[in-house]
Amino acid sequence: MARFVPEEAAAGPVLQGVGAGGFRVDGTLYRAVQLSPSRAIAWTPPALEALSLDDLAPLLDPAPEFLLIGTGARLRRPSPALLAAAQARGIGIDLMDSRAAARAWVIVRGEGREVAVALFPLDA
Template sequence: MLTPERVEGWDVPALSALAETDVAALLALDPAPEFVLIGTGATMARPPRAFVAAMEARGIGVEAMDSRAAARAWAVLRGEERWIAAALMPLDA
């Protein structure tokens, strides 16, 4: 997981089981991130609707893409000093 303040490992769930509690460290940011990049591994996939709805209820957007694209987007957006977070799944999962 990546935040503007730190990098930390996480217990990566199956994408289909991704829940708000899995990204609690990202939700603890103050202020909350504008949005969270979800790196879905080697290919793009959609996170569960319940996860997206829970994040949006907190006012946090969700952008899903493959993990390589998410890492590139992270670098560009942080270069623009955007307050974002990322949860990247491994490429071999």
């Protein structure tokens, strides 16, 4: 498991590593997880093509600066409807594979930024 060691831990959940089994957050291993600045939420995501803002609702209240979506082992695109709905609500979304999204979340949270991430399983 690749381990993450932020220089300074921001308040909230700490993403400690990513590996074949999933994402280790505060000592708990999640196959898929949503992380807000204040909490980690176990997640059973829908197929990426079916992902909607409703599936991401726990991350959107309060609204983050932007939302990272880790799309699994490789970068994939969600439906245009999701991206349009997010844009209509003024929610910025960055897409990347789940390992990259996890690393980015650690870095950006270490800067104290109010971002959220939804991480699809690495076998997705």
